[in-house]
Amino acid sequence: MKFIHLSDLHIGKSINGFPMLEEQRHAFNQIIGYMESNKADAVIIAGDVYDRAVPSVEAVKLFDWLLTQIALRNVPIMIISGNHDSPERLNFASRLLSRRDIFISGEFDGELRCVTLQDEYGDVRFWLMPFVKPALVSGFFPDRRIESYGDAAAAALETARLDSNIRNVLVSHQFYTPAGAVLIRSESEINPIGGLDAIDAGLLKEFDYAALGHLHRSQKAGSENIRYAGSPVKYSISEWMHQKSVLLVDMREKGEVITEALPLTPIRDMREIKGKLETLISAEIVSQADREDYLHVILTDEEELVDPMGKVRGVYPNVMSLDFENARTTVDLSSIRAGTEPIEALSAFDLFSEFFLDAQGSVMSNEQAGIIRELLEMEEMH
Template sequence: MKLLHTSDWHLGRSFHGTGLLDAQAQVLDVLLDTVREHRVDAVLLAGDVYDRALPPADAVRLLDRALRQIRAAGAEVVLTSGNHDSAVRLGFGGGLMEAAGVHVRADAADLARPVLLRQRHDDGARGEGEPGQTVAVYGVPFLEPRHQGQAWEVEPNHTAVMTEAVRRIREDLEARRAESASPVAGVVMAHLFAAGGHGSESERDIGEGEHVEHPGGTPEALVGTLGQVPVSVFAGLDYVALGHLHGRQRLADHVRYSGSPLPYSFSEANHRKGAWLVTVEGGAVRAVEAVDWEAGRRLAVIAGPLDALLGSAEFAHAEDRWVQATVTDDERPERALERLKTRFPHVLVFRHEPAGGRRTRERTYADALRQAPSDLALTTGFVDHVRERAASPAEAALLQDALEASRLAEVRA
């Protein structure tokens, strides 16, 4: 039996003001090709289906199309809600969709009620494991620690809440294994920040800066404000399909992030986007393979003096990509962004960061304002203060003309 682990579709997201729906449609077409090529039995979508709780209509239509196509290709779908989703809205109609092979887990009350994927006897090409094996997929929606901790009477932090969730799952899984004459593999889907994972700039903070106790008693300090769950919480499970972090990564053989199918920040420029293809045979995970996807415009992060960015072959790869450009000249070059766009028409982020560091100001602008010897010195000083480059002679002349025109207008009034 083959499972495709994906997450963080963020349908409806924009990238620095640029809509990504077309690129998202492209990558979902590539996902569908993967389902067909590898004869995938189930697609696991571990949260952040949409980018916000109230997704735009086009994003809803895209999800509807994707789910119909995946089902038509022969794969079931299990999806959970992430911290960007509205669990109630995503879960609407879940009972009806389940009958059609789309299983939504958006309610914590259902996390110990698995989706049971059974080995197909009528199609030997779909999995070559032991006859009758079952994969029990437990979908854990994003759990808000304050609310869920109170409901379950555990500490209101991510580790305590997830530990309790997994305890309930293990209890159900062990009972099913005891009652079944055939192998049962336990797969958990969850949306969280796991300790040891590497984040990027595009993930929303889901933590409270907690300090928690590792289940084995070892204290673990959390980094920044992201509540992190120790990987040891998932011990004994066959596979854990995580969502939330946008880089595909392995935390343990059985605990992995698929990452987002598209880059959603320039910190992901070097990510290999795709999914994990998980093969289950005889009630155990036998292989986990990376599947790479290419869709949408790629990203490039470039930096250097403006003349080098415009003339060097080193940066030719960025000419057709979305670009974050950092100009390192000591002074901000004139018309820097406009000139960059002649070579890199898809610049989305422009920065000026002098290689030698920014100038140390000898006095504040308020001091300069009080000490300006003339109106022209005041205006040219403002230009210098804001853009960190002195006004050129032509600019100074233009400002002088404007000041003269203003004085003349006052006299006429």
């Protein structure tokens, strides 16, 4: 049996105001192509279908299109919620959709849902575990102490009645960490509780394959058969060096699993370029790669530049962000402040003036300064 393992679609995501819908559609088209060329028997989406709990109209339409394309090819699809999804909304019509081989597990209801598919070696059981948090799980296990994400995952996983004679696949969207290995994180994953969500990957050892979601870089979590698929599109500048892909998992007899990363190419790549403004916008540099790419630009000029973003965008229309790296930025950030006095010694007006300068890149006009003075005086009177 061959199946395609995807995760972290984040449909509807925008990066610095650039919508990713066309990139997402482009990636999905390649995935459908891979599904056909490899004659995949199933598709797994391991969470973070949408970028937010209430997705945009365009995002819902794109997901509808993706599901329809897969279902029209009579390929079963298994979907779980991730930390970005609304469990209840993702669950919409899930019972009805299961009749068309679209299996959605958005909400944990006390036990893991099992979907069984067959091939020439017998049954493969897919255990669908929606994203779980301690507070969501503890209500189902009144006699058990469930305080951490690890406790929650352990309790949920124990509801899978595993028959070790047949093949078992887990689909889950949690932060599993293997002992003795470091996983690569990305800024776009959004870690709500600063690493406290980490779960021992040892909990997964009974499964023949764990199809994981959450980490945006494709990687294994300690063992060949415990894998994060990664996102199909680069979702933050920190991912610019990643090669995005989907996983093709070939399960043969019990114990024999072969995975292959199928590469995805974007319409526009995401890159970081660094150097002096004049160099970066010179014809020689511009001609070396696609100037329509999404760029993070780091300028190393020491002197003040007039409208650097305008100049860079004049050549590279899709600059996502601009930073400076020079003598001024490499010294302490507090040097942005005009004076050397400690912050406590500054008046509220001075502090605001500096904040304004930092945020706006220019000093306040006399009129603006007058308004701020008035507001501060009113504040003092209260």
